[in-house]
Amino acid sequence: MPLGPSRRALLATAALLPLVGRPAEASAAAPKTAQQYYDRAARLAGDDPVLRALVKALSPGLSMPETKPLQPLRIFDDVAVLGTSFVQATALLTAQGIILIDALGSPDDAEKIIVPGLRAVGADPSAIKYVVVAHGHSDHFGGAQYLADQYGARVLMSRADWDLIAAERPAHAPRRDLVIADGQRLTLGDTTVTLHHTPGHTPGTVSPIFPVRWKGRRHTAMLWGGTNPPAATAAKRTNLASVLSFAATMRRAGVDVELNNHGGADHGLTRIEQLRAGTTGGENPFVIGRARTRRFMEVMETMLRGRIAQDQEPSPARPAPACC
Incomplete structure (x- = not known):
């Protein structure tokens, strides 16, 4: 269900509190300047490459790397990643078809990257039943209408981001289809994805939590739907409230897998290549x-x-x- 006024007020209040959930003495000594926060984040990251990459991705003035092809790969028994070094789509391969999270930047991307990419990992693109658009930027929804036209896939997006793309990119937007409610469950075959509103990156960004399997063993994954902070301070505060709320949701769900639709933001591209090269000792990074x-x-x-x-x-x- 969508967030009610009281829930929104609670989140907005939480966004203004200093590092909630920490001991009182830590809160009292919380950093006050921007650089002190950045330095604290660097200390939290330590030498963890995933966390170091996140610090870098969220630092001001970040320049985007050159876009290069990315060979598709199953990163779990039932999850494949398709796309480029800039942006990726994530395919959940269920017993009754495919749930695709994001659809890259254009119909051409869908035809030339997603479709052959699914075939390369042993999946049938005609089995795409749903396209979940994590947020309303064109590099995430651009191929959705192609997949809807070719395979009858249903396209899901939050109401706020359906409205966003209708206002900002009407010529490129997919036809308005299914609306994602906060906390909505989408079930296909043996897989249930829970879709959480995490506004900030866009007004209607959505971050899913879903089961995955690695060598037959079940894990619980999250995929953060929009990483780069918005320009406006008020939107950043909304973003922060979403982070706090989703972190609590993740704890309750027992999330132990972290994914992102921009693999450069979380060391994801390197982890993909480690899996491809078989250098992880059988573990999944x-x-x-x-x-x-x-x-x-x-x-x-x-x-x-x-x-x-x-x-x-x-x-x-x-x-x-x-540190980064």
């Missing part, structure tokens, strides 16, 4: 455990607090933390 998924969200929270603090400071953009 996306299974980072419950403690590290909680730390991932804590790093994101701290970096967002820094970005909000920086908005309120007269000084120019701060340098990225020294």
